Structures are given as structure tokens and as C-alpha cells.
Amino acid sequence: MDIPVVRNILEANEKMADQLRELFSRHAVLVLNLISSPGAGKTSLLERTLADLKNEFSMAVVEGDCQTDNDARRVAATGAKAVQVNTDGGCHLNSSMIQAAIQNFDLAATDILFVENVGNLVCPVEFDCGEDFKIALLSVPEGDDKPEKYPVLFEKSSAMVLNKSDLLPYVDFDVDRAKKFATHLNKDMPIFLTSCRTGEGLEGWYDWLRAAVRAKKSR
Amino acid sequence: MHEMAIASSLIEIIQEELAKHGATKLVSARVCHGKLTNIVPDALQFAFEVQTQETPLATATLEMMEIPVTVACGGCGKEFTPETPDLFYMPCPHCGREFAHEVLTGKELYLDHLEAE
Numbered sequence: 001m002d003i004p005v006v007r008n009i010l011e012a013n014e015k016m017a018d019q020l021r022e023l024f025s026r027h028a029v030l031v032l033n034l035i036s037s038p039g040a041g042k043t044s045l046l047e048r049t050l051a052d053l054k055n056e057f058s059m060a061v062v063e064g065d066c067q068t069d070n071d072a073r074r075v076a077a078t079g080a081k082a083v084q085v086n087t088d089g090g091c092h093l094n095s096s097m098i099q100a101a102i103q104n105f106d107l108a109a110t111d112i113l114f115v116e117n118v119g120n121l122v123c124p125v126e127f128d129c130g131e132d133f134k135i136a137l138l139s140v141p142e143g144d145d146k147p148e149k150y151p152v153l154f155e156k157s158s159a160m161v162l163n164k165s166d167l168l169p170y171v172d173f174d175v176d177r178a179k180k181f182a183t184h185l186n187k188d189m190p191i192f193l194t195s196c197r198t199g200e201g202l203e204g205w206y207d208w209l210r211a212a213v214r215a216k217k218s219r
Numbered sequence: 220m221h222e223m224a225i226a227s228s229l230i231e232i233i234q235e236e237l238a239k240h241g242a243t244k245l246v247s248a249r250v251c252h253g254k255l256t257n258i259v260p261d262a263l264q265f266a267f268e269v270q271t272q273e274t275p276l277a278t279a280t281l282e283m284m285e286i287p288v289t290v291a292c293g294g295c296g297k298e299f300t301p302e303t304p305d306l307f308y309m310p311c312p313h314c315g316r317e318f319a320h321e322v323l324t325g326k327e328l329y330l331d332h333l334e335a336e
Binding site: 001002003004005006007008009010011012013090091092094122123125126127148151152155181184185187 | 220221223224225228229231232236237240242250255256257258306307318319328329330331332333334335336
């Protein structure tokens, strides 16, 4: 028997992600999915952001890692609400993990929900978590050719953070090359050159966040 | 290795479709995947094999069909199939523009056909 099907293989994940997006919109929560390789500085960026903006916004974090709750403890130390999801070896978060994690949050009292994905430049890109925007993070010691090597992430992201700018004098990272290729894929993508150690460039990232929260609340 | 997660969603869909059509044995399934998706066909086949071991799907073959890339030129708007699909370098045969085209096909991932008994 021949059975013609034509069904999107990721339909279950995408359906749940759409339901989450609707729920987040109802509560006007801006949701950002942070994607980078391990060690690029996602948690450091969150620590700075949560501390620096804590008088402006109520923020919550879903932390994804294979093992440990180290990151959830780090971000919770800023006073933000944080839930750790351990994937036990899984290489990405998916929408049902987010659905389970947000039961711990009061969405009506949340302005921004950060989803810190498992460190990986490939797999998380394929799994919608119900976010408004994907944010690509890249740190300068990783090399300026990452947008060329992992184009799908940079194509699908709405902003790029180039982190660890304080290390630029010590590594051969051509900022213009990274920016050029990222904007080839995504011509209006804002790019923030930041250092979570020195605080350089964070103000631009904060302004982008403020504008995104305003836009979400006025919808 | 997100192919493990994709294989498990695929298996769920196959089981649903078999039940819907009153079939009990899967002979083959065909998956179409765009050339620009982050999917490794061999890895998906391997993941499918591992997850169907000792189940009624174990003897089925998984056929992977690649969907080529077609784009609409970001400059002149004409459609073409690049010789080397590379998100950064797909020169338009009509006007020469090298990148920033609109991808029309090549990002799909779906199950399109089952053969069952």
C-alpha cells in the first residue's frame, strides 16, 4: 500500500513553539533564544544584563546544559528567576522543555525571558523554542570565519553579539570580516561588539533590548 | 547529532500514519530534505536504524531524497539553480549578483511517502 504523506518532521516541536509564542505574546514577554558555541560567554552576557537592567525589567532565564546547574546558580545570583534544564547529552533545547520550565515563572510579571541554549552552533538552530528572536553570540578567540562556517545560525538570527572584545589585541580576529559575512546573510542585523569583563559595548545591546521590549509591549 | 531527535519525531509520525491507514508493516519511508538544512542524511538513517531496532519498523528502509536549491536573485529577481549551493556565493547567471538571494527551495524537511502492508 502506498501512503502519500507530506508532513513536516518537526511539526510537533513547531506546533508547541507556536502555542508558546502565543502565550508569551498574551503576557507581552519578549523571548530571546541565545545560541553560541560552549564558552562564548552566553552566561556572562546574561549575568551582566540581569544585573545592569534589574531596575528596568523583570527578567527570567531558562538555562540549557547537558549537565550541572552551574549556570542557573550563576544567573540566579543576580536576583533573576532561573530554571536549569539538563538535556543529559542532548545537543539542543526544544519547545516542550521550555513549556515545562516556564511553569516556574509568573509570565504576567516578566518582561524578558532569556533562553540560554546548549552550546552548539548547529542543532539548536533547527528547534524553535517559541522565541521572538534568535541571538547569535560569537567570541573573538573562536575565529572570524564562524559566520562562513555556520551560516544557517547567522542567517536566522536577529542580532549578533561579538563578545570578549578585550581579547582583540591578542588574537587574529578580523572584526570587519565577521561583520561582512554576517551581514551578507542578514543585511539589517545589528552587531554588538562587547566585553562582559570590561563592560565595553554593552550599552548598545541594552538599547536594542529596551527597544525590543517596547515593541513587544506595544503590539 | 540532532538527527536523533529528528528520527524520533519521524518515527512518531510514521506510527500515526500507519495506524490511520490500518497498516501494520512498514516497507519503506521517504524523507525529503533540502540541501541547505543542517541535516546529515547518513546520521538520520543511522538514528532511524538505532531507534527502530527490535520494533515492527526494524526492517523498513529509509530513503533520503535531496531537494536542490533554487533562489530568486536579490538583484534582478530572476530564478535560478546555483551550481554550488553556498549561502555566501551563488552568482546569478543573469546579472552576476553573488549573494543575498531569496531561497525558494532547499530548506525543507518532511516525510512525503510511505510504502506499507
